[in-house]
Amino acid sequence: MKVFSFDPGRTHILSLPTGADLLRSVREFAESESVHAASVTFIGSIRRADIAWYDQDAGEYENVILDAQMEVFSGMGSISLYEDRPFVHLHAGFSDREGNTRAGHINFGTEVFAMEVTVNELIGDPLVFWGQIDAGETTDEAGSS
């Protein structure tokens, strides 16, 4: 087990506008504020989700597009540093008109209707990302393909 320890920093609540790309918006905030370590939660609603499931045997993500208006009933993740740039890792769950759910790892291409994102900054050494990154995830073009 690796352990990274921090002191609590500022908390930011972001209100994202209709049409925003969820993942890109959080990354832009992290870049503009030089956030190098944070935990993140979010709730709201979306117009479209681009989510992924990690194939542990193949070592790659499989993507699913949900072209639907859904509540985001749960959203959480982290901001770390990867190759000297903020890296945002988010997972979320979505619910429809009947309360039925879908969920997964958030790709670029998830489009906001309304969203409140809570970013809890962590004070200490940068949180250098230690996990598995899809080749395209660090570029703006990733995830919507």
Added chain:
Amino acid sequence: MKVFSFDPGRTHILSLPTGADLLRSVREFAESESVHAASVTFIGSIRRADIAWYDQDAGEYENVILDAQMEVFSGMGSISLYEDRPFVHLHAGFSDREGNTRAGHINFGTEVFAMEVTVNELIGDPLVFWGQIDAGETTDEAGSS
């Protein structure tokens, strides 16, 4: 993107009694402690859920009642100020005996079996609510209809 920034304040863990109304209980706590900005998480179990999905075209919530004993496997949201009164915005996911799930925006009328609610107070200017509010949500009568 609007950004509201805060310093971390006290954290309160609330244990709600069997039969409590989830949303009303958190609002009563916020009123009694004058909490004007907070992030919230919660897990536990319920006897009945009154949840909603937002129809983005019609601009209104549609409600679903779940008359069932379910785990609350995920719960999160915020406390802000709306018309000088604490406004509690919660979303949650529920699971049944087989682990199947339902989820949505929490209305009044969601009845607790057991619940631990974590309220992270945020220090700074009040978080003035900026989102979409169902007409009935700020009254005690709302959401259970």
Added chain:
Amino acid sequence: MKVFSFDPGRTHILSLPTGADLLRSVREFAESESVHAASVTFIGSIRRADIAWYDQDAGEYENVILDAQMEVFSGMGSISLYEDRPFVHLHAGFSDREGNTRAGHINFGTEVFAMEVTVNELIGDPLVFWGQIDAGETTDEAGSS
């Protein structure tokens, strides 16, 4: 309503190795660092889930095993003290290749593929656990049966 209030303490991000038992790993961390009050969130992926639903009438948990590779799209809970030992209470939601979900209370026997666990320490009196505990939950043998 019982209320336990704290000041914010350190935040630890744990990266759990492949094959780790989720619940046991968090408890081992809490014991090694003497964490007696904390809120916890986590996301990642698992190879196997051992989850439960609480039967409110019978007063006991029913268990479900998911022998599948799934994303953990939501994970949250708390660390409290029970009989002078850290007690870890976690609930989580899982998603598969199509984004379909299952969820519940986490038992021992939930096996990690990759997991980032955020432990927010709370400063104050220990959080003495006040809830319902399955007989086996405080032992290493519990939950995988």
